[in-house]
Amino acid sequence: MKDNYSKSIQLRCVTCGDTSNFDYNEDKTWIKCNRCNREYPGGYDELVQLNENTISEELDSMKKEVTRDLKNDLDKMLKDAFRGNKNIKFK
Numbered sequence: 001m002k003d004n005y006s007k008s009i010q011l012r013c014v015t016c017g018d019t020s021n022f023d024y025n026e027d028k029t030w031i032k033c034n035r036c037n038r039e040y041p042g043g044y045d046e047l048v049q050l051n052e053n054t055i056s057e058e059l060d061s062m063k064k065e066v067t068r069d070l071k072n073d074l075d076k077m078l079k080d081a082f083r084g085n086k087n088i089k090f091k
Contacts, residue, residue, distance in 0.1 A: 001069045009058050013038060014050045 010019040016036040024031040029043040040046045048055070082088045 001073045005062060005066060007058060007062060009051075009055055011047045011051045012054065 012019050013022075013033040013036060015038045016033060018033055018035040021034040022031050023034055024043065027043075031040040031043050031047055032038070033040075040050075042049075
């Protein structure tokens with residue numbers, strides 16, 4: 001199993017879809033998209049809330065990946081533990 005499953009999700013402007021052209025103040029309580037000039041007065045928290053679908057999809061994908069890796073590791077551990085035993089077979 002991998003040691004690290006961290007991922008980075010780029011937040012998108014909900015109006016134009018741009019991911020990298022933002023202006024913001026020091027504490028990110030205000031954000032403005034430079035491409036379409038949309039302002040997010042709620043700042044980072046508002047942008048995260050508006051990108052909730054993308055975040056949820058990425059989280060579901062990560063859950064599936066972790067589950068698959070755990071299943072493969074558990075299968076391998078069981079096969080290794082019972083290797084040589086003539087009464088237990090794995091398919």
